[in-house]
Amino acid sequence: MPTARKTTAYRPSMTSAGLPPTHSVDALDQEGGLLHTRIAGEYPLTIYVDGREVVTLMTLGTYPETLALGFLRNQRLIQDIEEIASVDVNWSEESVHIATRHGKGIADWEEKMAHRSVTSGCGQGTVFSCVLDKLYEVRLPRATVDRSTIYGLVKAVAGENEIYKAAGAVHGCALCRGEEILLFVEDVGRHNAADTISGRMWLDRISGNDKIFYTTGRLTSEIVMKIAHMGIPVLLSRSGVTHMGLELARDLGITMIARAKGKQFIVYSGGENIDFGG
Amino acid sequence: MPTARKTTAYRPSMTSAGLPPTHSVDALDQEGGLLHTRIAGEYPLTIYVDGREVVTLMTLGTYPETLALGFLRNQRLIQDIEEIASVDVNWSEESVHIATRHGKGIADWEEKMAHRSVTSGCGQGTVFSCVLDKLYEVRLPRATVDRSTIYGLVKAVAGENEIYKAAGAVHGCALCRGEEILLFVEDVGRHNAADTISGRMWLDRISGNDKIFYTTGRLTSEIVMKIAHMGIPVLLSRSGVTHMGLELARDLGITMIARAKGKQFIVYSGGENIDFGG
Numbered sequence: 001m002p003t004a005r006k007t008t009a010y011r012p013s014m015t016s017a018g019l020p021p022t023h024s025v026d027a028l029d030q031e032g033g034l035l036h037t038r039i040a041g042e043y044p045l046t047i048y049v050d051g052r053e054v055v056t057l058m059t060l061g062t063y064p065e066t067l068a069l070g071f072l073r074n075q076r077l078i079q080d081i082e083e084i085a086s087v088d089v090n091w092s093e094e095s096v097h098i099a100t101r102h103g104k105g106i107a108d109w110e111e112k113m114a115h116r117s118v119t120s121g122c123g124q125g126t127v128f129s130c131v132l133d134k135l136y137e138v139r140l141p142r143a144t145v146d147r148s149t150i151y152g153l154v155k156a157v158a159g160e161n162e163i164y165k166a167a168g169a170v171h172g173c174a175l176c177r178g179e180e181i182l183l184f185v186e187d188v189g190r191h192n193a194a195d196t197i198s199g200r201m202w203l204d205r206i207s208g209n210d211k212i213f214y215t216t217g218r219l220t221s222e223i224v225m226k227i228a229h230m231g232i233p234v235l236l237s238r239s240g241v242t243h244m245g246l247e248l249a250r251d252l253g254i255t256m257i258a259r260a261k262g263k264q265f266i267v268y269s270g271g272e273n274i275d276f277g278g
Numbered sequence: 279m280p281t282a283r284k285t286t287a288y289r290p291s292m293t294s295a296g297l298p299p300t301h302s303v304d305a306l307d308q309e310g311g312l313l314h315t316r317i318a319g320e321y322p323l324t325i326y327v328d329g330r331e332v333v334t335l336m337t338l339g340t341y342p343e344t345l346a347l348g349f350l351r352n353q354r355l356i357q358d359i360e361e362i363a364s365v366d367v368n369w370s371e372e373s374v375h376i377a378t379r380h381g382k383g384i385a386d387w388e389e390k391m392a393h394r395s396v397t398s399g400c401g402q403g404t405v406f407s408c409v410l411d412k413l414y415e416v417r418l419p420r421a422t423v424d425r426s427t428i429y430g431l432v433k434a435v436a437g438e439n440e441i442y443k444a445a446g447a448v449h450g451c452a453l454c455r456g457e458e459i460l461l462f463v464e465d466v467g468r469h470n471a472a473d474t475i476s477g478r479m480w481l482d483r484i485s486g487n488d489k490i491f492y493t494t495g496r497l498t499s500e501i502v503m504k505i506a507h508m509g510i511p512v513l514l515s516r517s518g519v520t521h522m523g524l525e526l527a528r529d530l531g532i533t534m535i536a537r538a539k540g541k542q543f544i545v546y547s548g549g550e551n552i553d554f555g556g
Contacts, residue, residue: 025546027546027549028549029543029544031543039524058499060549169521171519179482188496218447220320221335240318240446242317242466243301243303243318244336246319261478264308266306266308267307268303274306276309276310
């Protein structure tokens with residue numbers, strides 16, 4: 001994942017404890033012959049904020065610091081990157097310790113935990129109710145997209161998914177501006193990949209307003225919520241959409257393009273923003 | 279989902295509140311032309327046991343009663359189907375109320391909640407620590423599998439994924455005996471599909487010991503844990519495996535076959551149980 005932009009803005013002190021994404025294993029092919037192959041890593045990573053346990057994520061482990069930051073940002077548990085003093089990953093403890101500068105932990109933590117809705121089924125663990133409360137405060141800009149940009153992006157992301165090509169079992173997400181891929185992240189969960197991108201945007205003060213978010217995964221309600229919180233008005237997926245994902249996208253004014261492969265795509269929401277001749 | 283076996287054993291009283299799996303929507307194709315298409319449903323379903331909230335799942339909603347039962351079984355929150363008096367789904371409240379016969383709720387609930395590890399990233403929400411505690415009590419039988427059976431199953435499941443073919447955005451799981459598909463369930467999360475199969479096995483007293491579990495999804499640690507709890511010794515996937523999923527499968531003696539498409543597959547664990555000439 002390249003750093004999209006150099007910045008002199010405040011940054012927390014951070015470890016750099018990314019793990020190699022794949023492991024070599026011996027397996028058998030369909031003839032019973034020995035096959036040296038690679039598989040994706042998967043590790044538990046427990047996030048602590050000022051010593052308090054928040055969540056355990058299962059992750060590929062390549063960008064644990066930005067993943068933890070993006071999780072806290074996307075769940076609206078910490079409002080401002082400048083509140084964070086340090087991000088300290090320790091794999092021998094399977095933990096990432098985040099210290100705030102005020103040292104008081106997450107504001108209204110007890111209340112947030114009590115109203116936490118633990119979800120499953122769509123590749124995500126937890127939606128804190130504060131996410132839903134704040135969702136409809138989001139105001140996304142209107143963005144037009146040329147068809148040629150969609151085609152260009154679909155082609156460009158095909159060259160990026162290195163871990164998937166080597167080992168499978170991961171999803172990829174990309175932050176794009178026009179046809180340019182600024183960040184591409186793969187993880188065992190598409191939500192982790194989205195959170196990692198969000199963390200990097202937080203660190204580098206990257207606005208979502210002029211961006212397109214691409215994912216290989218499905219557009220369920222939870223991924224649409226994240227993209228809205230990241231301020232990104234256009235969502236592009238190789239996979240399909242669910243009904244709740246679509247209803248949220250329509251309510252929030254997100255342009256939602258899915259089933260994008262080769263020269264085909266379907267615009268489920270925001271069709272008026274697509275320039276089919278462009 | 280056909281009922282695999284008629285049984286006269288005790289059954290809780292249950293609603294039958296399955297929803298249609300897909301919705302008709304109007305979208306635009308890549309030429310800007312109107313496209314009438316279908317998308318998968320997605321609904322929150324909050325599980326209550328004797329009035330206490332346990333979890334909210336995001337689901338397609340086709341088998342809410344068996345999903346709720348299978349979740350409680352796979353998370354080891356209730357030990358015996360005979361403890362359950364009724365399963366009452368109410369979509370207007372997005373809830374399923376489960377009443378136990380003893381009316382005392384989940385045993386040691388406070389302790390289980392305190393040690394809950396909320397996970398994300400692999401399509402699942404919650405692993406209660408009791409799942410991990412009991413995992414290594416599992417004793418799976420040794421099962422041999424003929425290559426022709428693997429080929430037969432891969433072919434057979436291709437005819438079953440009706441919702442995926444109509445709307446995408448779902449994963450499918452199947453309970454199989456030899457080349458016969460006993461149950462096939464699709465859901466917006468592969469964990470929900472696995473839990474629904476587990477719920478049906480519980481209701482119908484179906485043993486996992488002589489079965490094969492098929493999934494279109496990835497074999498992460500959490501899905502391997504569920505299959506072990508369901509007593510199924512052979513796991514077959516169209517997708518790949520993660521390192522932690524593979525380590526668990528090897529520890530538990532599960533035969534793990536993945537990347538199975540057409541005439542290709544890879545045996546990651548339990549190669550000695552495959553008859554490549556069979």
